[in-house]
Amino acid sequence: MTSSNVFVIVLRAAVITALVFSWARALNPAARAFYKRSHVPVSRRRKFAEALILTGFCLAIFGVRPLLCFGLCMVGVAIGMGFKKLDVAKYDKETRRMPAVPMDPRQEWKVAFVLDVAFLILFLCGAIRNQIWPSVDKDQRILYYLGWGFVTFFSVGAIWLLLARPRENALKP
Secondary structure: OOHHHHHHHHHHHHHHHHHHHHHHHHHOOOOOOEOOOOOOEOOHHHHHHHHHHHHHHHHHHOOOOHHHHHHHHHHHHHHHHHHHHHHHHHHHHHHOOOOOOOOOHHHHHHHHHHHHHHHHHHHHHHHHHHHHOOOOOHHHHHHHHHHHHHHHHHHHHHHHHHHOOOOOOOOOO
């Protein structure tokens, strides 16, 4: 048995284990769960969303329509994020807890710009590597064009962030 076969077997076993525990947590009303670093309880809707995400991931790992299943996973992640926001808002309303103070626009801009530049550098390195070692088959060619698409996207994002950055004197009265 080669090492890649062992890796696939271990990966499938780990995914099945996570899947079983995920559905057990979703179906058991007595199982209480909380979001990290807070006392906000996780709703049943969010538990079911997480179980469906892991189910889609498990099906993709086993080769059942991988692109469709991974796409459904990403949609499930977005829905789960929405459920988390609703859970936190509901908890804040019930406990009369003060909601978190939003970040300063200058801080948001700095974080967004640093992330944009980091992803731009990452995809630019990949695109340059693809220029040096050209693609051989169709899948590699698709990834090549996808890489240059991301480089373009993050370049436009960096330019937009530079043009829309908050000015120091604009916030002061």
